[in-house]
Amino acid sequence: MEARPSEFANGDSQSYWQAAREGRLEFQQCQGCQHIQFPPRYQCEKCWENNLAPYTCAGTGSIESVTTVERAPLPQFRDKAPYVVVSVITTEGPRMITNLIGANALNAAIGDAVEVAFEEDHNGNMLPQWTLVSN
Helix, strand or coil, rough: CCCCCCCCCCCCCCCHHHHHHHHHCCCECCCCCCCCEECCCCCCCCCCCCCEEEEECCCEEEEEEEEEECCCCCCHHHHHCCCCEEEEEEECCCCCEEEEEEHHHHHHCCCCEEEEEEEECCCCCCEEEEEEECC
């Protein structure tokens, strides 16, 4: 894949978006207190140090909250409805809110195990989404 940052990237998140283009979920880890954080920011949310390094995640977690969107809020989402939005607590601890995709997404429940999947948007950006882990 071409090594270009996402249109969403800024100085704090460029590494995150590059990792997504490579199919990896990446957070930040404070080199002072070892706290792992998301979303990317300039300094540690726990100790306020600004010595952060990329941390490649397992790409797993569990659903904390789930909702099904039956009526699209914008015209460009009409063909996707119904779709599922989840809050995922990742194995590393940070929370991510994004879409749940896949065949069984509409049957998702709180506590279900999930894994990251990447989908390309209409601008060529790779976006992290989640899928249910099959048993």
